Amino acid sequence: MPLPFIFLTLFYFIFSGVNALYGVNEFEIIKEFIRSLAIVVFSVEVLHRTSKKEIFNILLIGAVSIIINALVFPLANANFYPTYGRYSGFYLNPNLAGSICLIGYSLSYLVPKLGFRVLGQFILTLAGILTFSRTFILIWLLINLVAIYRSRKNIITPIIGAGTFVIFFAISSMLSLNKERFSAFSSIFSNEQAVQTKTLGEDSRTETWALYTEYVLDKPLFGNGYYFFQLHRPGLPGVHNSYLMVIGEAGILPFLIMIGIYLFILYRSLLVFKTNPEYLYLSLTISIYLMTGHGYFDNYCNIFLSMYVYINVKEKLLNEQQSIFTS
Template structure:
């Protein structure tokens, strides 16, 4: 009876958490569209509240909404965590706790200790707040994913989010509410201008909950893009091609040149390693998209083809200078860095590094950087051991890792969340080691075991 009541309360808390997060994402939409979408969300949450990975994916896509959650929602999350502490402990062992939670705990300690030598308390508090929510998100996601028995449902929802994000930006465009890059820097010298003081660049598809930052949206769209790519590489369907086209279009209209390069490289990789049918389908899809964009939105094409000039004359939109500042910060204190969240305080432009790895190196020194790299590399090695080469997790992880070298991710929850994806995916599917690119002797060994097993079974009969 007690377990039943506890499970029922947890159901209500998770459903409420899920609805709140999604509601924060649609508050700026029209009332009718918002109500319909909210009803859709409620149906999914009630259908699969515990096992639904949608809660954490919604957190990922609605980072600003989750940071501003009211106290009741945070308390609900804490209650869920306490209810499931034992399950969390078991899940942690199954998901290699030592490779995820413990390194992150020490990483968090280093981030907190840096308060002793920070020069801006407000920047520090903001960064630490994100870190704590990161830890809560990881614990909750660990619980939810361990219960996720329908992995296909999880993957479909990630793909659907790419279409929803693109559609969300289209909704704003049709209602003449297009945002500008200059809005990000309201109250600074960059207000009303681009980062380099150039003319405003309209970012047509920008999902507002993610800090009005097109680079964030472009990076996150790599996940649904990878999902649709994995479907097309296995079996070509109309739905998969439509999903791939819409999501890739979303990446294009973020005006993020780095994400465009990353997504295009991933597409080319799939083209040359998969069957001919996939090659021609994806190639035609890309050509059709470019023709349509060139005819109706030539400014997007101009933006894309300015990559070479941007690198030569503008220093990567000022990124090269920001990277140099991160190295200087690191050299000033190689062990612990300049302090958590302090990069803008030391930068003349008051901006982040636009390279997550270099930013952590500058802020938390070799200790913080080593722990972060260990967590990231352990996810990669685990993925390499257990996941198939055409898994969308591989495409997303590869693209996201490259993208983090050019984008400063203000919300560190997202990278750690990405790492969690791979641990949880392995646990949920319990996949054996991939047979792709496996040595010949190991294949012969497995065949020999199979023959011996069949022989033993036949003898027993």
């Protein structure tokens, strides 16, 4: 039973619920609490019965939906205006879609057949590019660098990525893309003397987080209440950071539990890096992407996949210790 996730869910909803602003629907809080707790408690058996191959295939289908969204239904942007030009397929949010593509990309290193692995990495990379997520590009590069460090055979993956970018730019004229981000991305690979850092840096996450500093410091122990950082109640943009959301809405205790969970996952993933590098790729992707969105208790993907890594690295080390003891 993943007790840290249970405690995180309990304390987040208890503290944020007690401090919820007047007018927030109490029934909604209870409903979301039951949903989140059900995901944490009942997903354990699902995770034990689900193979890495099955998760990879599901995420690959999700990546294909992003490409179809861009090619066939470019105006279908449910949560944004029709000409938004950033695509998300089944996931409805480009940042979430970008994280899903990276999680699938992390698992692609386990695919034994070279042809299928190359195809999967191409699809996941292309889909990730179509989300126009700046974080996707950064983590994609990080994963590839770590993968090459582990094995020189993985040098093929950046080559696949370069080919994907070439194809993307070749077909870009046929797509309805976010003009500002496309122009900025193009400047990185063109002969322009200066990259369009203004566009790449606009709506900077660090600037957004800084806007919420006073609200965190104002109520650090028990937070400002449920949805305070998500529904822009201070008249500000959404916080776009799950760690800040937790401390800002529910206070220091749930925040420390959350930080502890992801430090534990990262540390344990490093311990099994030689035999199972995919866990480090997954840990890096999830823990970094949590700093780009605040839907941790809403979309369930982050909790589900975080639990997947947590359970596997814990069992992996336990099995290794038992084998050493019995040998």
